[in-house]
Amino acid sequence: MVFSAGNSPAPTLQIEGLTKRFGGLRAVGNFDLTVQPGELAGLIGPNGAGKTTVFNMISGLYVPSAGDIRFQGISTIGMEPFEVTRLGIGRTFQNIRLFPSLSVLDNVRIAYHTHAGYRMTDAILRTATFTQRERELTERAQDFLAIFNLDRIQNEQASSLPYGEQRRVEIARALASSPRLLLLDEPAAGMNPAEIVTLMELIHFIRDRFDLTILLIEHQMRVVMGICEYITVMDFGEVIARGTPKEIQTNPKVIEAYLGKGAAHAA
Amino acid sequence: MSLNVGFLIITVLKIAGLLAWVYGLLWGLGQRTWAAKLVTVVGAFAVIQLAISLPFGSVTLFSDFDSGLLFQACTMAMVALGLNLIYGFNGQFSLGQWGFYGIGAYAAADITYRWTNDDARGLLVVGIGVILIGLVILVVHRFLSQYTGVPVMSAFTLYLFGSIAAGAVAVALGGAGHAALAPLFGTKAAPGILQSPVVIQLVFFLAVLLAGAVAAEISFLFGLPVLSLGSDYFGIATLGFTIVVNTLMINSDTILPFPEMKGGRGMIGIPKLTNWFWAFAFLLAVIVVMRNMIHSSTGRAIMSVREDETAAKVMGIDIANNKLLAFVVGSLFAGVGGGVYAHFIGFLSPGTFDFLVGFNPLIIVVFGGLGSMTGTITASFGWIFFLEGLLRVILGQLGTEAPTWRFVLYPIALLLLMLLRPKGLLGTVEWGFLKAPWVPMRSRAEANTPPQA
Numbered sequence: 049m050v051f052s053a054g055n056s057p058a059p060t061l062q063i064e065g066l067t068k069r070f071g072g073l074r075a076v077g078n079f080d081l082t083v084q085p086g087e088l089a090g091l092i093g094p095n096g097a098g099k100t101t102v103f104n105m106i107s108g109l110y111v112p113s114a115g116d117i118r119f120q121g122i123s124t125i126g127m128e129p130f131e132v133t134r135l136g137i138g139r140t141f142q143n144i145r146l147f148p149s150l151s152v153l154d155n156v157r158i159a160y161h162t163h164a165g166y167r168m169t170d171a172i173l174r175t176a177t178f179t180q181r182e183r184e185l186t187e188r189a190q191d192f193l194a195i196f197n198l199d200r201i202q203n204e205q206a207s208s209l210p211y212g213e214q215r216r217v218e219i220a221r222a223l224a225s226s227p228r229l230l231l232l233d234e235p236a237a238g239m240n241p242a243e244i245v246t247l248m249e250l251i252h253f254i255r256d257r258f259d260l261t262i263l264l265i266e267h268q269m270r271v272v273m274g275i276c277e278y279i280t281v282m283d284f285g286e287v288i289a290r291g292t293p294k295e296i297q298t299n300p301k302v303i304e305a306y307l308g309k310g311a312a313h314a315a
Numbered sequence: 316m317s318l319n320v321g322f323l324i325i326t327v328l329k330i331a332g333l334l335a336w337v338y339g340l341l342w343g344l345g346q347r348t349w350a351a352k353l354v355t356v357v358g359a360f361a362v363i364q365l366a367i368s369l370p371f372g373s374v375t376l377f378s379d380f381d382s383g384l385l386f387q388a389c390t391m392a393m394v395a396l397g398l399n400l401i402y403g404f405n406g407q408f409s410l411g412q413w414g415f416y417g418i419g420a421y422a423a424a425d426i427t428y429r430w431t432n433d434d435a436r437g438l439l440v441v442g443i444g445v446i447l448i449g450l451v452i453l454v455v456h457r458f459l460s461q462y463t464g465v466p467v468m469s470a471f472t473l474y475l476f477g478s479i480a481a482g483a484v485a486v487a488l489g490g491a492g493h494a495a496l497a498p499l500f501g502t503k504a505a506p507g508i509l510q511s512p513v514v515i516q517l518v519f520f521l522a523v524l525l526a527g528a529v530a531a532e533i534s535f536l537f538g539l540p541v542l543s544l545g546s547d548y549f550g551i552a553t554l555g556f557t558i559v560v561n562t563l564m565i566n567s568d569t570i571l572p573f574p575e576m577k578g579g580r581g582m583i584g585i586p587k588l589t590n591w592f593w594a595f596a597f598l599l600a601v602i603v604v605m606r607n608m609i610h611s612s613t614g615r616a617i618m619s620v621r622e623d624e625t626a627a628k629v630m631g632i633d634i635a636n637n638k639l640l641a642f643v644v645g646s647l648f649a650g651v652g653g654g655v656y657a658h659f660i661g662f663l664s665p666g667t668f669d670f671l672v673g674f675n676p677l678i679i680v681v682f683g684g685l686g687s688m689t690g691t692i693t694a695s696f697g698w699i700f701f702l703e704g705l706l707r708v709i710l711g712q713l714g715t716e717a718p719t720w721r722f723v724l725y726p727i728a729l730l731l732l733m734l735l736r737p738k739g740l741l742g743t744v745e746w747g748f749l750k751a752p753w754v755p756m757r758s759r760a761e762a763n764t765p766p767q768a
Contacts, residue, residue, distance in 0.1 A: 109625065109628065128463070129629055130632055133628075133629055134631050138629075141629075145629075146622075146626070147618070147623055149622060150615070150618060150622060154615055157612070157615055159630050159631070161631060168608065171607055171614075172604050182611070190754075190756075203754070221630070222629075225631055
């Protein structure tokens with residue numbers, strides 16, 4: 049790894065004045081966010097607040113209309129999504145995007161594509177390099193699957209798995225691309241309370257185990273309040289509040305955004 | 316006229332035997348030891364070679380008609396495997412495969428035709444051109460990879476002008492080389508060393524490889540701008556490509572400077588160099604290369620693009636490069652198939668490369684199952700032998716006009732298959748050698764204990 053999260057003086061993620069317009073609609077306006085190395089940060093807001101749009105801009109799927117995104121000091125503006133990923137930003141999607149007809153193992157092995165360590169010619173000629181690297185790569189993928197308790201179903205088709213397991217495969221796949229920053233888009237969506245508890249433990253575990261910085265979008269307040277150290281709240285494309293979970297819970301603007309005008313007084 | 320039942324039974328047995336041969340070959344190649352693989356290859360080659368050449372009284376097991384179908388099935392399998400890589404594995408709906416097949420056929424035919432007519436320019440110009448254009452593409456690619464966000468049309472312009480310049484150099488060098496080699500061809504009465512059978516076989520081998528390379532390089536130049544279109548639009552653009560190629564073939568003696576191709580009248584006098592050895596060798600090479608590619612990181616990346624482009628991007632896969640790679644390799648297979656085909660009957664007609672006929676490989680790929688190499692090979696052999704062979708013979712016995720009914724039976728067969736098995740004959744199932752290597756479970760000793768519910 050060229051970048052070490054611990055020693056790098058630059059913040060892992062620094063977003064300044066980020067704006068995205070779709071025609072006349074301003075989905076995100078003047079959005080600022082700084083995530084320090086090793087932080088577990090949350091991004092919350094009502095539906096349509098522009099959270100996923102921010103994620104799509106960070107991962108390079110959308111080109112921002114204005115503003116700057118810096119990852120460990122490097123501006124990612126104008127980069128293709130695959131270049132952003134190679135830089136060290138991994139993500140999951142709100143509506144799970146696995147490779148449905150491939151096996152669980154292959155889903156994770158695809159993440160190693162950029163650092164497979166052999167060329168296409170090696171693969172075609174089945175050289176010793178290919179055999180060795182492919183074995184190493186497969187073993188690393190299997191280790192990831194074991195961490196996520198998915199190793200017993202490595203040969204199942206991804207689309208045949210229950211929802212919770214698909215989520216875990218997606219997180220395992222994102223981690224396998226060896227990111228420094230992991231973006232989780234609503235990881236707890238559609239999970240039952242027991243699964244949510246497991247997920248929260250899992251997020252803590254991977255952050256510590258892989259020395260990651262995590263930014264997550266979540267609707268389930270128990271998750272956000274339970275694990276995030278720092279929260280940014282968005283509404284109508286703009287930041288309306290930032291702070292620790294405690295500060296956010298009592299912030300009248302946040303309550304208003306979620307519950308409507310007047311709710312803050314009632315609360 | 317009535318059906319000859321005995322003949323019918325023998326034909327059906329032959330087809331069943333051939334399909335068993337295909338599956339046996341794939342099974343044998345899937346064995347672990349090299350010795351077993353070698354025995355399989357030699358055995359598979361020998362069985363058919365004997366069937367073609369060993370006489371039983373006055374006939375051989377495979378008649379000329381049968382062996383003709385066999386060669387057709389081999390070339391069709393190569394073309395269809397290439398298309399399966401593009402459409403089945405990479406998910407890019409392409410109708411251009413037939414155009415690349417035609418390019419390969421005409422390129423290879425021109426090389427050997429000229430050679431056997433004491434003209435080395437075909438081989439030299441195409442050979443030097445392929446190498447130079449390949450180098451230009453590499454250099455331009457290196458140059459462009461320093462920058463991000465280069466518009467695709469700008470990149471295309473650079474590649475195109477570079478290739479045209481390289482082509483012009485190749486024509487000049489080829490002319491000079493031909494002048495130097497000319498004495499070695501000898502005269503009709505006393506053929507020189509370059510007309511010896513060994514050299515001609517070598518030239519044929521090179522011609523087929525170059526045919527693949529020409530198709531690959533043209534597909535690179537064509538695919539670069541066109542692959543940035545969405546999937547359906549890409550299909551239409553590739554259909555246009557096939558029509559353009561066909562039109563150029565029809566006018567090859569007027570628009571293009573190739574009088575020997577004789578335009579719409581068809582190219583005659585191509586040396587009949589394709590024998591079972593070459594057809595088998597090239598088919599085997601295509602199968603092995605494709606299989607090794609699919610079951611590697613490259614292949615997984617190719618499949619991920621078909622599965623979900625957005626997710627593939629976020630996994631660090633360069634979508635544009637990846638589509639181009641599949642398209643180029645798929646076209647290379649088509650070009651090789653074309654080269655083998657051109658030297659089998661010694662005659663090339665532009666009518667063979669009409670875009671309507673070009674739907675055949677597409678039907679075969681869908682019939683066999685998108686994303687199944689086994690299915691494609693089976694469907695290629697089955698298609699040629701059942702529909703072109705068996706049905707033509709059976710219907711031929713019913714009346715002189717009856718074989719035309721094949722064109723009613725094809726679509727009905729396709730309709731029925733799609734209703735019964737929407738994912739094709741084999742879906743994505745593979746057999747023997749073509750199956751993904753089995754990955755055993757790994758012990759959990761090394762992995763840290765994860766949080767569990």
